[in-house]
Amino acid sequence: MNEHQGDPAHRHHRPEGVDDPTVEALGSLSKALETTERARGHLYSFHQLTGGADLELGRAVRLLREAGHAEWAAKAEAEILGRDVIPGHWTFQIIEAYNDTYYRPFVELERGVVNALAEGRDHLYEAEMKKARRTFAHHDHADRPPAEDS
Template sequence: MDRPDPAHRRPAGVSDLTVEALGALSKALETTERARGALYDFHQLTGGADLELDRAVKLLREAGHGAAADEVEREVLGRNVIPGHWTFQIVEAYNRTYYRPFAELERRLVDELAAGRDHLFEAEMKESRRTRGHPDHTARPPG
């Protein structure tokens, strides 16, 4: 039982270079996941700022600065962040043209080249670094 789960063991015939290549591909996809999260942060932060402009416009009007309120409303409120795009359109385009094709390709290659077994590179690294018999270095979770 002090061995990795079968789902994290290298299938017969899979080379070291294949495991390393799939590990690099997985790492690149994980980095893309982080970039995608930052893109959603950008989307939500920009949207939140745009909604806060409603309050700024209202307060400017109440303070007697109608021309300034009009200018904020006309020049910034609801403005495209890049020509023709609000942030949701950027997120949609990223997902459609980059993220989904990348994720689908990574999944297909793991299925084809490693019998669908994820994280082989990391699982083998864990095996090489853990101290066998140590209660905090077990091969897999209990149960």
């Protein structure tokens, strides 16, 4: 652990010896992982929406029976209710496979790269972009949050 790792004032400062191409590569890696996080969120949305649809279908099956349409209720129940979304998989199994096969290895790789190349400091690219784009001496363009200034 380096001397500044726990120091908020240095958390986003480029470690000595880290060049521009490395900072750019780390920024790109971070963006790729952030996109993966969003994709994972969409998988959870898919999971919840599909589950909600299946529960609502169960209600429709019950209502079809109550309305005297037992044949349609039986067909919906047999053909769709509780059906695999892809062969052998419900949505929770897709999420588990994604997490095990892609998401967790990506998170571990990103953390390893940042630890090895930037002393564990996240968002160097973004921090430098903030510094370059902010208006100095403007109260809404602070270098860091007020708690970090003390």
